[in-house]
Amino acid sequence: MAQKVLVLGATGETGREIVNALLAAGTFDVTALVRPSSATKPAVLALEPTGVHLLIASLDLPVETLAAQIKPYHTIISCIGPMHQLAQLPLIAATALAGTQRFVPCGFTTICPPGGVMYMRDEKERVYQALWVAKVPYTIIDVGFWHQISFLTLPSGRSKYAAIFEFKEVYAGGEAKTLLIDKSDVGRFVARIVADERTVNKKVVAWGEERTQREIKAIMEEVSGETLDNLVEVSESQVRANAVECLAAFEAEDNMQTRFGLYNGQYNLSKFVRGDNTLTNALYLGYLDAHVLYPDISPVAFRDYAREIIEGKAVAVYADGFPS
Amino acid sequence: MAQKVLVLGATGETGREIVNALLAAGTFDVTALVRPSSATKPAVLALEPTGVHLLIASLDLPVETLAAQIKPYHTIISCIGPMHQLAQLPLIAATALAGTQRFVPCGFTTICPPGGVMYMRDEKERVYQALWVAKVPYTIIDVGFWHQISFLTLPSGRSKYAAIFEFKEVYAGGEAKTLLIDKSDVGRFVARIVADERTVNKKVVAWGEERTQREIKAIMEEVSGETLDNLVEVSESQVRANAVECLAAFEAEDNMQTRFGLYNGQYNLSKFVRGDNTLTNALYLGYLDAHVLYPDISPVAFRDYAREIIEGKAVAVYADGFPS
Numbered sequence: 001m002a003q004k005v006l007v008l009g010a011t012g013e014t015g016r017e018i019v020n021a022l023l024a025a026g027t028f029d030v031t032a033l034v035r036p037s038s039a040t041k042p043a044v045l046a047l048e049p050t051g052v053h054l055l056i057a058s059l060d061l062p063v064e065t066l067a068a069q070i071k072p073y074h075t076i077i078s079c080i081g082p083m084h085q086l087a088q089l090p091l092i093a094a095t096a097l098a099g100t101q102r103f104v105p106c107g108f109t110t111i112c113p114p115g116g117v118m119y120m121r122d123e124k125e126r127v128y129q130a131l132w133v134a135k136v137p138y139t140i141i142d143v144g145f146w147h148q149i150s151f152l153t154l155p156s157g158r159s160k161y162a163a164i165f166e167f168k169e170v171y172a173g174g175e176a177k178t179l180l181i182d183k184s185d186v187g188r189f190v191a192r193i194v195a196d197e198r199t200v201n202k203k204v205v206a207w208g209e210e211r212t213q214r215e216i217k218a219i220m221e222e223v224s225g226e227t228l229d230n231l232v233e234v235s236e237s238q239v240r241a242n243a244v245e246c247l248a249a250f251e252a253e254d255n256m257q258t259r260f261g262l263y264n265g266q267y268n269l270s271k272f273v274r275g276d277n278t279l280t281n282a283l284y285l286g287y288l289d290a291h292v293l294y295p296d297i298s299p300v301a302f303r304d305y306a307r308e309i310i311e312g313k314a315v316a317v318y319a320d321g322f323p324s
Numbered sequence: 325m326a327q328k329v330l331v332l333g334a335t336g337e338t339g340r341e342i343v344n345a346l347l348a349a350g351t352f353d354v355t356a357l358v359r360p361s362s363a364t365k366p367a368v369l370a371l372e373p374t375g376v377h378l379l380i381a382s383l384d385l386p387v388e389t390l391a392a393q394i395k396p397y398h399t400i401i402s403c404i405g406p407m408h409q410l411a412q413l414p415l416i417a418a419t420a421l422a423g424t425q426r427f428v429p430c431g432f433t434t435i436c437p438p439g440g441v442m443y444m445r446d447e448k449e450r451v452y453q454a455l456w457v458a459k460v461p462y463t464i465i466d467v468g469f470w471h472q473i474s475f476l477t478l479p480s481g482r483s484k485y486a487a488i489f490e491f492k493e494v495y496a497g498g499e500a501k502t503l504l505i506d507k508s509d510v511g512r513f514v515a516r517i518v519a520d521e522r523t524v525n526k527k528v529v530a531w532g533e534e535r536t537q538r539e540i541k542a543i544m545e546e547v548s549g550e551t552l553d554n555l556v557e558v559s560e561s562q563v564r565a566n567a568v569e570c571l572a573a574f575e576a577e578d579n580m581q582t583r584f585g586l587y588n589g590q591y592n593l594s595k596f597v598r599g600d601n602t603l604t605n606a607l608y609l610g611y612l613d614a615h616v617l618y619p620d621i622s623p624v625a626f627r628d629y630a631r632e633i634i635e636g637k638a639v640a641v642y643a644d645g646f647p648s
Binding site for chain 1: 437438439440441450453454456457459461525526605607608609610
């Protein structure tokens with residue numbers, strides 16, 4: 001019988017990839033958990049024709065009511081937006097009551113320890129701790145940083161269509177290795193991980209390759225034939241100072257803009273100065289390596305993604321705006 | 325060459341057991357890290373004749389100075405008192421600088437998740453997170469609750485010599501299984517764990533057996549021939565209410581007394597109501613099982629410890645007073 005999976009955030013960048021991969025696997029019965037206020041959004045309406053069921057329910061329901069709603073699902077995968085991690089807490093309380101057999105909280109980020117390095121990571125840790133306190137079976141899945149937001153902007157403008165941001169900054173010398181993944185591979189790995197008993201109550205790192213910004217620059221130049229003379233070097237001390245400034249701005253006022261600034265500044269510090277987002281660090285922190293678990297998966301190489309950009313085949317991320 | 329081990333809190337209940345076991349193993353070169361203010365205490369002076377070296381150093385030294393002092397040691401084991409967990413933080417900073425190959429933070433407690441269940445556990449988690457942020461190789465060792473503070477007081481008074489407290493309360497029906505260990509076995513397990521590469525960057529649960537308070541009562545009665553009609557039943561709701569009261573008192577004033585009350589109230593909630601201190605929960609939380617790692621170790625059974633009490637051979641814990 002198909003495994004019944006409930007996905008929270010099914011229309012977001014990560015959620016879409018996971019839903020598509022679950023449908024492609026053919027062994028899952030996929031339902032999207034949608035808030036009443038989002039039920040008539042075009043992206044939600046577009047889900048049903050693809051074979052995704054909808055469960056319209058608010059996370060603010062009384063816990064017993066929410067538990068009854070989610071009880072039919074074997075697995076719950078949360079891809080809630082980065083700004084709303086703590087909204088998972090009532091869902092976890094309901095999950096404990098419903099006896100859900102696996103909860104995948106919203107990890108899907110870089111490798112970084114909890115404990116003051118990244119505010120967003122520490123919010124995720126509060127969610128993980130809520131799972132452990134409630135003794136809910138779980139799998140935490142982290143994925144590094146997408147190719148789609150790790151490339152460097154081509155001077156010609158040929159990469160402009162692929163992202164709403166420009167990526168011209170090289171941080172702290174550009175020599176720190178970081179784990180990358182093609183966004184489409186997030187779904188492929190997750191569909192395997194949630195069908196695998198070895199990953200119950202474990203952390204898993206799913207990734208494509210480990211690259212420095214210098215290597216990314218070289219690949220972009222090789223594939224495009226352009227010289228990336230448009231890049232700006234940002235020193236380690238600038239990255240550190242920026243993270244401090246972003247934290248001060250966020251502490252002065254917590255809004256979408258200061259949160260985004262904080263997340264971005266702390267990502268740069270964690271990835272490029274601290275060197276947290278590596279396979280070595282993932283193994284140190286106790287993650288299972290998805291390459292070892294699923295040697296048959298060949299992730300999309302960064303070089304292939306760079307070619308997609310040149311060929312005009314890359315799919316723009318955040319085309320509908322950054323998650324709010 | 326003998327592994328050079330530095331022990332913090334070497335004269336405490338846990339530290340003594342570990343030091344003795346390391347010496348008995350014969351493969352360790354053992355040094356006690358002692359604060360200048362404690363250097364002339366009788367318990368410290370008694371260490372040297374047993375073959376333990378002393379390193380007199382304050383944890384408040386500049387981090388580079390402290391790092392230079394601890395640099396010679398391969399392994400650092402912290403058995404700092406339960407009231408002073410956060411005093412480990414400067415030592416961790418120094419450890420990172422010194423390149424220490426294994427730091428064993430002060431776990432040595434029951435199985436309990438972080439996240440608001442036990443204040444002491446959450447302080448330990450702050451220490452663990454500091455290790456992860458600093459990327460220091462570590463082993464977290466938890467041990468359940470000692471036989472020596474898990475027995476039930478005999479009406480005859482024959483057990484009075486074995487503890488500074490009386491243990492007459494049976495919590496929440498007395499049916500919750502909890503992990504127990506003889507205090508002497510803590511050292512035996514730790515001496516194996518810190519010589520074992522399999523435990524680097526892992527959590528390990530070392531334990532003797534899993535018992536309910538009802539079983540403890542039956543064993544005490546069987547071994548002593550007495551009827552434990554002196555016991556007091558404390559209901560689940562009383563345990564819960566007590567934990568709330570203890571937290572309020574602690575939040576009103578953080579002192580030795582309110583901390584001790586809080587730790588005790590939250591231990592009872594975690595062990596006897598939540599059922600956290602079990603092997604099942606340890607495995608859920610990702611611990612390695614020391615019974616599987618070291619099948620040749622036969623831990624002291626609770627029954628044997630109960631016999632020691634009757635025979636007058638039990639060693640009183642906290643004979644010098646509760647750690648402050």
